[in-house]
Amino acid sequence: MTIDLTVLGSAGSHTGEGRLCSGYLVESGGTRLLLDAGNGATANLQRFVALRDLDAVVVSHRHVDHCIDLIGCYYNLRFDPAFDPPLPLYAPDGVHATLTALLSGDGPMAFDDVYAHTEVAHGDRLTIGPLQLSFARSRHPVPTVSTRIEAAGATLVYSGDSAGGPDLVEIARGADLFLCEATWAGDPDAYPRDIHVTGAQAGAIAQQAGVGRLVLTHIAGGTDRDAVLAEARDAFDGPVELAEDLARYRVG
Numbered sequence: 001m002t003i004d005l006t007v008l009g010s011a012g013s014h015t016g017e018g019r020l021c022s023g024y025l026v027e028s029g030g031t032r033l034l035l036d037a038g039n040g041a042t043a044n045l046q047r048f049v050a051l052r053d054l055d056a057v058v059v060s061h062r063h064v065d066h067c068i069d070l071i072g073c074y075y076n077l078r079f080d081p082a083f084d085p086p087l088p089l090y091a092p093d094g095v096h097a098t099l100t101a102l103l104s105g106d107g108p109m110a111f112d113d114v115y116a117h118t119e120v121a122h123g124d125r126l127t128i129g130p131l132q133l134s135f136a137r138s139r140h141p142v143p144t145v146s147t148r149i150e151a152a153g154a155t156l157v158y159s160g161d162s163a164g165g166p167d168l169v170e171i172a173r174g175a176d177l178f179l180c181e182a183t184w185a186g187d188p189d190a191y192p193r194d195i196h197v198t199g200a201q202a203g204a205i206a207q208q209a210g211v212g213r214l215v216l217t218h219i220a221g222g223t224d225r226d227a228v229l230a231e232a233r234d235a236f237d238g239p240v241e242l243a244e245d246l247a248r249y250r251v252g
């Protein structure tokens with residue numbers, strides 16, 4: 001069985017010119033999972049699947065470039081007579097509180113009418129159709145998970161936002177495709193600590209984890225994309241490419 005990955009938004013932290021924030025459609029055996037829902041990503045999602053036809057949503061953390069589109073999705077689904085609620089939502093601490101606070105002034109409408117939220121944390125596992133998911137804590141300023149997705153021998157790992165470290169190496173181990181953030185390029189000491197990685201650091205994590213293929217995403221708007229790619233290629237022996245919105249990959 002294969003896993004099909006579609007990049008819905010590849011921008012880092014904020015939208016770019018024609019580039020949307022983090023969102024990925026993961027499909028396998030007819031199951032459709034949305035992985036992150038950053039600014040605008042669900043506009044691209046709807047090119048491929050209606051929101052009502054999603055099987056689940058996984059959100060890596062509460063920063064708006066990874067979750068804010070769930071508010072728009074709420075209004076879409078809340079008034080869609082063909083939607084059969086609820087839509088399962090798996091997210092670490094802070095996501096549900098952040099999103100429900102944004103709806104708190106909207107009278108009888110309630111976030112939990114649309115989404116069935118389950119909090120996830122390091123070491124948790126769950127099954128969505130043919131997909132086996134597991135989570136690792138990510139090094140980032142707010143509770144954040146990295147996600148490993150397996151389906152009958154195919155493995156996709158998504159870093160979420162991460163400053164790297166042994167937990168990310170471990171959850172990425174042996175992945176066929178490692179979708180890793182690479183927000184910055186150049187000297188890591190030029191940036192705040194424990195937030196993101198550079199292209200070189202992403203490449204080194206991929207090398208340590210022995211992954212098959214590295215796709216770099218969440219590159220910040222002011223970062224030199226060519227530099228990110230070049231330094232990741234220096235650090236990782238396998239194939240490396242930069243994620244582009246609407247790019248599609250077959251895993252396994």
Ligand SMILES: [Zn+2]
Pocket residue numbers: 012013022063065066161218
């Ligand atoms: Zn981010």
Ligand SMILES: [Zn+2]
Pocket residue numbers: 061063140161
């Ligand atoms: Zn973040």
